[in-house]
Amino acid sequence: MNVLDELRSREPIFHRPEHDVDFTAMVADEFWEIGASGQRYDRDLMLEVLAERQRTPSDDVWETSEFRCRELAPDLYLLTYLLRQPERVSRRATIWRRAGADWRIVFHQGTVVA
Template sequence: MEPDRVTDERLHGVLAELMRREPLFHRPEFGTSRADFEAMTAPDFWETGASGQRYSRAYVLDVLEERSQEPPVEEWETSEFHCRELAADLYLLTYTLVLNGWRTRRSTIWQQASDGWRIVYHQGTPVLDA
């Protein structure tokens, strides 16, 4: 039933770079200010939350700016990373995140730009244990 999620060998360098950046917005070494988050997201970035609600870039930036005022204490673990090239300089990264005991499957579309990596789209889907 599970799909074959083997990253093509030629993408191992990209996979390693993107793994260092996830979970996105939870890695202080890549920035904690609104300006940092603006720089790491494409102008037309948006995301779909665990609820299924769609969020605009402006909304996400507002939430991140508010969260940065009093950063939450978080325990997280990532696993099952897979990278797939969608087009030239455009990659889909999927992985599993356990954040404070809550497990989700994550998908992020990353674009490699001349000035670094940018997030185009992100989605988190809760894993419901049967």
């Protein structure tokens, strides 16, 4: 499987229909995010938000498309895509770092499409 396919299968990373995802294993210690709201999240805050989502799951269906992948440095990749949610459409960008056979998220950003 190529890198684009590997990473596409992991997105949308923070909007997953599965409720048993171990986010602590996927999120790098230095992770941070700029949410579609414009709010900045560090790793601890993001993990709290995700834990709450897992406690109160939603049945909303999210659609992804327009995936692109670019290597930024050895084992560091930028993945971008479009995320359609019931209440909004946003562009997403995730920086992924390969860690052996696993992947870690270093950065994520969502930007609402007007």
